[in-house]
Amino acid sequence: MAIYDLAVIGKGLVGSAAIRHLTVNCPELNVCVIGPDEPSNRKTHDGVFSSHYDQGRITRVLDPSPLWGNLARESIARYPLIESTSGLRFHHRxxxxxxxxxxxxxxxxxxxxxxxxxxxxxxxxxxxxxxxxxxxxxxxxxxxxxxxxxxYINPRQLIEAQLKAAEAKGATVIREIVSGLAVKRDGVEITTRVGQRFQARKALLSAGGYSNTLLERKLDMxxxxxxxxxxxxxxxxxxxxxxxxxxxxxxxxxxxxxxxxxxxxxxxxxxxxxxxxxxxxxxxxxxxxxxxxxxxxxxxxxxxxxxxxxxxxxxxxxxxxxxxxxxxxxxxxxxYSAHGNPYIDAIVEDRLYVTTAGNGYGAKSSDEIGRIGALLCATNEWHSDLERAEFRAIYADGGSK
Ligand SMILES: Cc1cc2nc3c(=O)[nH]c(=O)nc-3n(C[C@H](O)[C@H](O)[C@H](O)COP(=O)(O)OP(=O)(O)OC[C@H]3O[C@@H](n4cnc5c(N)ncnc54)[C@H](O)[C@@H]3O)c2cc1C
The missing domain is CATH 3.30.9.10 (D-Amino Acid Oxidase, subunit A, domain 2)
Structure with missing residues (x-):
């Protein structure tokens, strides 16, 4: 069974950003991202889907919410770096x-x-x-x-750029659907639909609208x-x-x-x-x-x-x-989340973390959401000037821890 220090589940906009940040900020870690490619025919596909199968997502800083404005500003500032390291253009001014x-x-x-x-x-x-x-x-x-x-940004191209940059720095991309996620005493065990098993010391769940399907205690989402x-x-x-x-x-x-x-x-x-x-x-x-x-x-x-x-x-x-x-x-x-901000939190401290709920605004800000989630998972510490409490996970049972 393959063993990783950290596995990101879901290679959408946030998961692909998270894996790139791990390779840049924590190069000593052996990391992978697990998630399927876009289906070639959505009319017959019966696997998982996503919120990024498109050619355009609006990007801008002006927002009624200062928190979202901030996430966008931080992300947009790194678009040129992601374009130059990957050689792929996704940002159109x-x-x-x-x-x-x-x-x-x-x-x-x-x-x-x-x-x-x-x-x-x-x-x-x-x-x-x-x-x-x-x-x-x-x-x-x-x-x-x-x-x-x-x-606007092209979300398909942004994901490709993030993954290309992450792979160039040693990350493994596993193009499969995760069917099971079990938190054990010494790590997380991940099973895929085709029956592969992976072990990781920690995992970051970034499966967008599918995140709850892999969690025991459900998020209010x-x-x-x-x-x-x-x-x-x-x-x-x-x-x-x-x-x-x-x-x-x-x-x-x-x-x-x-x-x-x-x-x-x-x-x-x-x-x-x-x-x-x-x-x-x-x-x-x-x-x-x-x-x-x-x-x-x-x-x-x-x-x-x-x-x-x-x-x-x-x-x-x-x-x-x-x-x-x-x-x-x-x-x-x-x-959506219960508070209108993304959920970026520990589900099981030191083992399983989550970044999900873009609330319809997550594409342009995905690089910063992915960065904060990746570093929280890798270090157990909050690496942002924004208040951690604003991103706390709220569960369907009404609790938040
Ligand atoms: C029509 C539309 C227009 C939008 N317009 C804008 C906009 O203009 N600007 C903006 O900023 N935002 C916009 N958004 C929101 C933005 O697209 C989302 O917030 C963003 O896609 C969220 O990123 P994510 O990574 O959380 O989820 P996703 O991008 O959905 O990625 C989740 C990933 O998880 C994977 N996954 C799911 N289940 C599993 C599993 N079991 N195992 C492994 N992988 C799994 C999926 O394959 C997918 O790749 C729009 C959304 C929609 C639907």
């Missing part, structure tokens, strides 16, 4: 426009802008129209046009379906929208759907799509406490047709005279 007419949100984002001072301009509706003539906002809107490092709309964009529209930033909008009017949107991006099928998703529209919650049975039919489906129809309306309301060749929809999963 197209800017991020954050627009809202909700008074409390305006105050929160102004406070974040004053605190972190990312390069940005604060625009009213007229200023917004002047800069982005194809976007339509009502007079009551305030928009923060964040520039500098804001824009509502796991919600999320439908995305892909609008295939013709060449003349790609040209017209070539300076389009990533966009996050939140509306005061409950009849108008808030959404986030990425500019036209190339996808693996050779086509170019504007991708958008809803913020706050009700979808459905899954029971992931015992196993992943409810997730398989969801990921094999095309998501919710009702949500897709609402987003189609919202897209055409926001981007004026938009021409679209075709629409597609796809399913995804958002994993």
């Amino acid at each position: 197209v800017g991020c426009l954050r627009a809202t007419d909700i008074p409390e949100r305006v105050l929160e984002i102004d406070a974040c802008a004053a605190r972190f001072k990312p390069p940005h301009r604060r625009l009213d509706a007229a200023g917004c129209l002047e800069r982005y003539p194809y976007l339509s906002f009502s007079d009551k809107f305030v928009a923060w046009d964040e520039q500098g490092e804001a824009g 509502p796991t919600k379906s999320h439908t995305i709309l892909l609008a295939e964009t013709p060449p003349d529209e790609i040209e017209r929208l070539r300076r389009m930033p990533s966009i996050i909008s939140s509306f005061d009017n409950p009849a108008v759907d808030s959404l986030y949107m990425l500019p036209p991006l190339p996808y693996p099928d050779g086509k170019t799509y504007i991708k958008l998703g809803p913020s706050g529209l009700d979808e459905r919650y899954f029971d992931t406490t015992e196993d992943d049975r409810e997730l398989i039919p969801w990921f094999q489906s095309d998501g919710s047709a009702v949500i897709a129809a609402k987003m189609k309306n919202a897209l055409h309301r926001m981007v004026t005279d938009l021409k679209v060749i075709s629409y597609q929809t796809a399913p995804c999963l958002i994993t």
Whole structure:
């Protein structure tokens, strides 16, 4: 049986960041990461899925929460290093426009802008129209046009870059699904679906929405379906929208759907799509406490047709005279925590640790979340200026230790 000092379970955005940080900060450790590759056909796949099978995730510092702003800032600062060590490009600085007419949100984002001072301009509706003539906002809107490092990342490429950099420094990548995790007196025993067994002195669980399926005591981790709309964009529209930033909008009017949107991006099928998703529209919650049975039919489906129809309306309301060749929809999963921050904590002190619950914001900040989790697991110490208590694991039984 192969024996490691530390095993990371899940090679998604956070797990792949964690393994790279272990190779950089703890080079003396023999480390591995265990997790499957993206399925080649999600319609027939019946293994585990993830929240990163896509071409774009918005990245920006401006956020209503200072904690999330901080995690993003730390992560974004390391993107150039990850790109240069891996030789892979995943970061696209197209800017991020954050627009809202909700008074409390305006105050929160102004406070974040004053605190972190990312390069940005604060625009009213007229200023917004002047800069982005194809976007339509009502007079009551305030928009923060964040520039500098804001824009989007390609999550598939970021994971590949993290793993490439980690492997170059000696980490082992095991492309299998973990089916069993047993904490023993002297370490953790890990079994995979194909029957392999590994032993590690410690393990870090970073299995996203599947984390509870491997834990005895379940985390309070509502796991919600999320439908995305892909609008295939013709060449003349790609040209017209070539300076389009990533966009996050939140509306005061409950009849108008808030959404986030990425500019036209190339996808693996050779086509170019504007991708958008809803913020706050009700979808459905899954029971992931015992196993992943409810997730398989969801990921094999095309998501919710009702949500897709609402987003189609919202897209055409926001981007004026938009021409679209075709629409597609796809399913995804958002994993929440009880306090709205990621869980980064010890499950069994000195043995098993967890980093999970991106709350829909985890991609851009995954490098810092992975770093804090990796170092906590390796050293039993908290290596961040952020308060450890803000990241404590809260369990489904209401307890936190
Ligand atoms: C449609 C959509 C849009 C989003 N947009 C944004 C955005 O614009 N900006 C942003 O910052 N965030 C965004 N997010 C959130 C972000 O994608 C997630 O927070 C992020 O993916 C969480 O990273 P993770 O590593 O915790 O989970 P994941 O990325 O899901 O990775 C978990 C990994 O664990 C693996 N795994 C699961 N079970 C097992 C097992 N039993 N054994 C081994 N491995 C296992 C999976 O294969 C997967 O690779 C979005 C999410 C969705 C769904």
